[in-house]
Amino acid sequence: MTSTTDKIKGKYDETVGKTKREIGRATDDEELQGEGELQNIKGKGESLKGDVKGKLKDLVDKT
Template sequence: MGTDDKIDAKADELKGKVKETAGRATDDEDLQAEGEGDQVKGNLKQAGEKVKDIFK
């Protein structure tokens, strides 16, 4: 299950980067902010997975 969670976290981060880039390209501040939020969410998930790995 850990690998799936890591993949999910990385997917959130990458999805966020795409949204942020699209938002910048189209001057859509809402999309850009949503992308930045997705990246933060993905980074937090990845940090949580790393903590879990430390305690295994």
């Protein structure tokens, strides 16, 4: 995947994860809350991966 694709997928997972977490809190559903937190963390990792890919590409292009 490209850095942009990773970033988009990451932001999607962060948003869906936060939404699940908050719905879990509102409905007192600990399983949904935990699932949302994990998806949010996964999304942050994907976004970070996209950032690193982008920075590496910039470095390679400069050399």
